[in-house]
Amino acid sequence: MTTQQLRPIVSVFPIKGKVKTIKQVPLPSVFSAPIRPDVVRFVHTNMAKNNRQAHAVSTTAGEQTSATSWGTGRAVARIPRVKGSGTGRSGQAAFGNMCRGGRMYAPKKVWRKWHRKINTNQKRYAVCSAIAATAVTPLVMSRGHRVNKLPELPLVVSDQLQSLTKTRQAVKFLKFIGAYRDVEKVIRTKKTRVGQGKYRNRRHVLRKGPMVVYARNLGIKKAFRNIPGVETASVYTLNLLKLAPGSQMGRFIIWTESAFKLLEDIYGSWEKPSKFKSGFYLPRPVMVNTDVERIIKSDQVQTVLRNRRPRSRKYGKKIQRADPYEDMSVMVKLNPYYKTKLQKQKELEEKNKKERKEIVDKSRKEYEDWLYFSEEEEEEEEEEEEEGSDEDREIEVLSDEN
Amino acid sequence: MSKQVPETIKKQSKRSFNSKEVKKEKNEKRMKLLKEIQTKAFKRAEKYEKEYLEQEQKLVELKQKALKEGSFYREPEPKLAFIIRIRGIVGVPPKPRKILQLLRLRRIYSGVFIRLNKSSLRMLHFIDPYVTWGYPDVETVRALIYKRGHARVNHQRKIIDSNEMIYDKLQKYDIVCMEDLVHEIFTVGKNFKHANSFLWAFKLKPPVGGFSTVKKSFVNKGEHGNREQYINTLVKKMI
Numbered sequence: 351m352t353t354q355q356l357r358p359i360v361s362v363f364p365i366k367g368k369v370k371t372i373k374q375v376p377l378p379s380v381f382s383a384p385i386r387p388d389v390v391r392f393v394h395t396n397m398a399k400n401n402r403q404a405h406a407v408s409t410t411a412g413e414q415t416s417a418t419s420w421g422t423g424r425a426v427a428r429i430p431r432v433k434g435s436g437t438g439r440s441g442q443a444a445f446g447n448m449c450r451g452g453r454m455y456a457p458k459k460v461w462r463k464w465h466r467k468i469n470t471n472q473k474r475y476a477v478c479s480a481i482a483a484t485a486v487t488p489l490v491m492s493r494g495h496r497v498n499k500l501p502e503l504p505l506v507v508s509d510q511l512q513s514l515t516k517t518r519q520a521v522k523f524l525k526f527i528g529a530y531r532d533v534e535k536v537i538r539t540k541k542t543r544v545g546q547g548k549y550r551n552r553r554h555v556l557r558k559g560p561m562v563v564y565a566r567n568l569g570i571k572k573a574f575r576n577i578p579g580v581e582t583a584s585v586y587t588l589n590l591l592k593l594a595p596g597s598q599m600g601r602f603i604i605w606t607e608s609a610f611k612l613l614e615d616i617y618g619s620w621e622k623p624s625k626f627k628s629g630f631y632l633p634r635p636v637m638v639n640t641d642v643e644r645i646i647k648s649d650q651v652q653t654v655l656r657n658r659r660p661r662s663r664k665y666g667k668k669i670q671r672a673d674p675y676e677d678m679s680v681m682v683k684l685n686p687y688y689k690t691k692l693q694k695q696k697e698l699e700e701k702n703k704k705e706r707k708e709i710v711d712k713s714r715k716e717y718e719d720w721l722y723f724s725e726e727e728e729e730e731e732e733e734e735e736e737e738g739s740d741e742d743r744e745i746e747v748l749s750d751e752n
Numbered sequence: 753m754s755k756q757v758p759e760t761i762k763k764q765s766k767r768s769f770n771s772k773e774v775k776k777e778k779n780e781k782r783m784k785l786l787k788e789i790q791t792k793a794f795k796r797a798e799k800y801e802k803e804y805l806e807q808e809q810k811l812v813e814l815k816q817k818a819l820k821e822g823s824f825y826r827e828p829e830p831k832l833a834f835i836i837r838i839r840g841i842v843g844v845p846p847k848p849r850k851i852l853q854l855l856r857l858r859r860i861y862s863g864v865f866i867r868l869n870k871s872s873l874r875m876l877h878f879i880d881p882y883v884t885w886g887y888p889d890v891e892t893v894r895a896l897i898y899k900r901g902h903a904r905v906n907h908q909r910k911i912i913d914s915n916e917m918i919y920d921k922l923q924k925y926d927i928v929c930m931e932d933l934v935h936e937i938f939t940v941g942k943n944f945k946h947a948n949s950f951l952w953a954f955k956l957k958p959p960v961g962g963f964s965t966v967k968k969s970f971v972n973k974g975e976h977g978n979r980e981q982y983i984n985t986l987v988k989k990m991i
Contacts, residue, residue, distance in 0.1 A: 644760070647760040647763070647764070649763065652763070652764075652767065670911075671911050671913040673899055674898045674899065675895070675898065675899060680913075681898070683913075683914060683915075684898060684912070684913075684914070684915065684929075684930045685793065685797055685898075685929070685930050685931055686790050686791075686793050686794040686797070687793065687794045687797030687798055687801070687931070688797075690794075690798070691797070691801060
């Protein structure tokens, strides 16, 4: 990875005296390997099966009878029953997994597959991930290690550590560097094992403390051997089961300077293969830059995106609109002419009404006039004629009724 | 202490489609457009009122003229029909079922406008027992579109609550407001197809006062089939 050519620097601390940087070393490329908890989990679960011892149930267990079924017609279940008489056992059921003293269902066999093969590359991937995780303080803390007082993570210490021979010296060193809190935790939480392991020579359970990784054993192994929780390991043979106990990444590791430097050779980088694992390069991450939000918001991406489509909020939501025939404001919004229309209708109505009224009045007046004049005529006619015709009278009667 | 604004947010606000100025400009444009639409709507509504009145009067004139001459005036055959489905989904044979689907009459008491021509009349013939149809007048068309008019927008059924909605979809057919839509439907204009497909099928209520019997045709004192101008009274009961 070209971005990793500039490698950050890690301080090397002395093993006594003052906690200050005596030297600075570049961070090996392993620590930038992708941290893949899924790979580590897979490899760990399979690797953990590899130190199992075979166990099984006796092949003859439950089969050491000559029991035969009594068959039907004897008012008993058809399970094979022990032959003979004179003992309580006779007539008892045998052979079945449901029977008392019978063989179990699917008796366990020794030829069960106890061990698992794991692809070498997967194993190496997991180890690289686990090592990378030991440099990530949040991961180490979340694993439960007490690393607050440490000067730095990853913690690299001068090679003098490898020459320690006495446990007292080792403890003094741990206290000096601030790692003893983790050891104290281990001591404090030593408990009797829950379960039957306690009387099977696995009486106590301990937490995991710091792990000291060295390049050459000049006494360091024995020095740290008796300190509860502390493990030592050679940098050439780092074990995933120790780097990520319980497939939980982030073991607290104390590196010696030469061990730390050797990591670059043992695990290689993306450009240079490992010197010890033939053809092995560090695993490449799927994404180099995992800050997706930042990528999306970067100028390079944003300038190329098309404009956001306008959200039609104007009629995007479900709008309950009133009935325009009941709510005038809604009607006017849809048809601005509506009010004018009503007005015109009203005017027209009134105009028509007026006209009609005029016509009616006029005709009524005409009729009344005609009546009046016809009455006068009749009177004149009556004066002229002695007899008024019946018809005229009839008309008069009618008109009176009207 | 001044608030620290993250760099990304600063950059975002600089980009064109998010800035305040652009939003303001857009809003102003929109307001202007709305005003234009409303003025157009007013003028066109006025025009159409006159047009409908003239049509009526013309019809009356021609009839009277014919009467005077002692001949007959044959009214133009109706161009527009409103169909209402009055039978449910159960037990419909495949051909009528397909035709009802094509006409968007997928549920009971749904209604659609349809242009009457030889082909559509033949379709109606097949679905007569399942629908009632007739020739709506202006007020019926208006009432349907105003009160129960929903538009098909983005494959969704949305109530028409402004002329802007109509403008956005039908502007290219010169239909910009409700009255335009009503006019296009009622007079079965050039863009009837687009105006009609803009409208979702009308969902009407069961009629106030009920039906007599849907099993018989309207002609036989039932309800289904062609009921010509009586569709108007029915729609009033169902709207």
